[in-house]
Amino acid sequence: MPDYKLSTVPRNGERAVFDNGTLSVPNHPIIPFVEGDGTGPDIWRASVRVFDAAVEKAYGGERKVEWMEVFAGEKAFKQFKDWLPQETVDAMAEFRVSIKGPLTTPVGGGIRSLNVTLRQVLDLYACIRPVRYFEGVGAPVKEPEKVDVVIFRENTEDVYAGIEWKAGSAEATKLRNYIKTEFGKDIRENSAIGIKPMSEFGSKRLIEMAIRHAVEKCKESVTLVHKGNIMKFTEGAFRDWGYEVAKEKFAGSTVTEADLSKGGKDSHADAVVIRDRIADSMFQQMLLRPSEYSVIATPNLNGDYLSDAAAAQVGGLGIAPGGNVGDGVAVFEATHGTAPKYANLDKINPGSVILSGVMMFDYMGWPEAAKLIVKGVENAIKAKRVTYDLARQMPGSTEVSTSAFGDAVIAGMANQ
Numbered sequence: 001m002p003d004y005k006l007s008t009v010p011r012n013g014e015r016a017v018f019d020n021g022t023l024s025v026p027n028h029p030i031i032p033f034v035e036g037d038g039t040g041p042d043i044w045r046a047s048v049r050v051f052d053a054a055v056e057k058a059y060g061g062e063r064k065v066e067w068m069e070v071f072a073g074e075k076a077f078k079q080f081k082d083w084l085p086q087e088t089v090d091a092m093a094e095f096r097v098s099i100k101g102p103l104t105t106p107v108g109g110g111i112r113s114l115n116v117t118l119r120q121v122l123d124l125y126a127c128i129r130p131v132r133y134f135e136g137v138g139a140p141v142k143e144p145e146k147v148d149v150v151i152f153r154e155n156t157e158d159v160y161a162g163i164e165w166k167a168g169s170a171e172a173t174k175l176r177n178y179i180k181t182e183f184g185k186d187i188r189e190n191s192a193i194g195i196k197p198m199s200e201f202g203s204k205r206l207i208e209m210a211i212r213h214a215v216e217k218c219k220e221s222v223t224l225v226h227k228g229n230i231m232k233f234t235e236g237a238f239r240d241w242g243y244e245v246a247k248e249k250f251a252g253s254t255v256t257e258a259d260l261s262k263g264g265k266d267s268h269a270d271a272v273v274i275r276d277r278i279a280d281s282m283f284q285q286m287l288l289r290p291s292e293y294s295v296i297a298t299p300n301l302n303g304d305y306l307s308d309a310a311a312a313q314v315g316g317l318g319i320a321p322g323g324n325v326g327d328g329v330a331v332f333e334a335t336h337g338t339a340p341k342y343a344n345l346d347k348i349n350p351g352s353v354i355l356s357g358v359m360m361f362d363y364m365g366w367p368e369a370a371k372l373i374v375k376g377v378e379n380a381i382k383a384k385r386v387t388y389d390l391a392r393q394m395p396g397s398t399e400v401s402t403s404a405f406g407d408a409v410i411a412g413m414a415n416q
Contacts, residue, residue, distance in 0.1 A: 002090040006071055006080060007032075013066030016096040016364075018328030023096065025364045027063045032070040032091045036101020038338025039348040039402075040073075044101055046350040046406030050373060051357050053410045058368035068095070072114055073103040084114050089121055098331045099360055101353055102338045115333070116162065119155045124324035124331060125202060126209050127153040129307040130359070136381045137315035138393025144314045146291040150219075151310065152210035153303025155324060157202045158234075160300045164194035198234040198299060200241050207242045208249060209325070210297035214272045215253045222246075222254075224276035225298040225306065238299050239276045246274040279306075286310055311335070318349030318389045319377075321356040323363065330363055332356040346401040349387040351377065354409060372413045379412030380405060 013030035016023060035044035048067065055063055070088040077083050092098045103114045118124065129151040133144040141147075165172040168190045176187045187193065207224070214222045224243075228236030246254045255268040257275035277285060279302045286293065286309065298306060311320035317336035324331045334352040342348045354373060361370040380386065384397035385408040391399035400408065 002087060002094065004087055006085055006087055007068055007091060010066035010068055015094065018096055023328060028066055029097065030066045030068050030095045032068045032095055032098040034070055034072045034100035036334065036338065037073040037104045038102060038340040038343045040101030040338065042344065042346050042348060042402045043334065043350040043353050046402045047353040047357060049406050050354050050409050054369040054372040054413060057413055058372055084117060092122060092331055093329060096329055097360060097364055099356060100331060100333045102334045102336060104338050116160055118331060119324050122326060122329050123156065124326040124329065125154065125156050126206050126325045127155045127303060128323045128325055129153065129335065130321060131310040131314060133314040134319065134378060134381045136384065136394060137390055139313060139315055141313050147310060147313050149293050149296060149310060150213065151296045151298065151303055151307045152206060153298055153307060154202060154206040154300050157198050158300030159194055159196050161197050165192065167192040196234055198238060203238045203241045204245050207245045207297045210295055211246060211250050211254065211272065214295040215250060219272060219294040221273040221275060222295045222297055223293055225279050225282045225296055225302050226276060227279045229278055235299055242297060243274060282306065283309060315393065316389060317352060319351035319355060321352060321359050323356065323359045332360040346403055347388060348402055349389050350402050350406060376409035376412035380408035383408060
């Protein structure tokens with residue numbers, strides 16, 4: 001076990017174990033958390049009360065989360081002069097399941113995204129974003145209730161790999177000259193240069209997770225979203241590898257859209273349909289025909305755009321959960337930014353972290369707690385006691401604070 005000097009390991013807690021592809025969670029698991037920057041502390045205080053209340057109500061004291069604060073972002077830098085201490089990474093790896101609030105990422109110069117760093121060093125290769133509508137939330141589209149999709153976004157490759165050089169740098173100039181000399185491809189002088197790696201291994205394991213989810217949850221389809229008509233050997237390969245995974249590992253449970261049209265739907269009534277869509281077309285499809293899409297698998301950048309755009313259709317990032325999942329390690333997180341101007345005002349919506357906790361409990365095999373939280377959120381929204389971001393979209397609603405929304409969710413759990 002690592003020697004923790006910055007954080008305190010709860011004495012009464014136990015470690016989750018991952019063995020032979022199965023996660024075993026004890027009744028008193030130690031779960032590391034990062035409260036987050038900006039509005040993170042406000043959000044975490046409300047969220048953790050919801051989590052504890054749900055576990056207590058669901059299991060009557062038989063189970064209890066032992067929370068362990070670990071540090072990243074501004075709080076870590078102010079206290080320890082380190083944006084991401086190694087022991088935070090060690091704790092997330094050792095205890096298997098973690099949750100975090102939003103972390104600061106400067107645009108342009110400065111530190112690299114801590115979120116991206118965590119995904120890469122822990123090999124959290126799948127960013128999972130379920131997007132659904134909660135009755136009563138104001139939305140910019142006419143029929144937001146038709147949106148019910150889970151997006152699996154590849155998390156470690158693509159342009160997010162961090163392989164890039166500044167315009168005019170010696171490295172960019174050297175690479176530009178090499179590409180011109182060796183491959184005959186011209187790049188404008190003083191260009192910034194980035195590399196977009198996409199591997200068969202990385203793509204296939206992400207797509208396999210998406211298809212397995214669809215099969216286990218009896219979803220209708222998995223749609224591979226790509227820009228393979230332009231980037232033929234990266235995103236086009238992602239598409240091709242996706243069909244290969246379906247054929248190699250899920251032959252008895254899936255059917256391609258092309259084969260379905262040939263053989264008739266009745267011949268594959270229970271099969272998950274595997275199909276693909278060009279990325280720009282997919283944005284239109286999600287607006288015009290969202291009910292036709294249940295599971296989406298996509299490369300990194302496309303998934304980033306698409307998951308936020310889908311969340312906007314059902315009320316915004318304030319109620320958009322997310323999880324970063326690898327093999328036996330998962331970090332659940334808020335999907336929005338830090339909103340520093342609202343820090344310490346007890347104002348911001350904690351829904352993203354609260355619903356990320358739903359994903360966390362489902363991942364842990366504690367579905368009873370997860371369902372209670374969902375019910376609590378549904379009832380809080382139906383009662384129209386919501387934070388400002390939702391209140392301004394919901395006529396007749398009562399604007400409440402971050403902490404009061406947490407109270408409303410807890411109260412909503414009792415209305416079974």
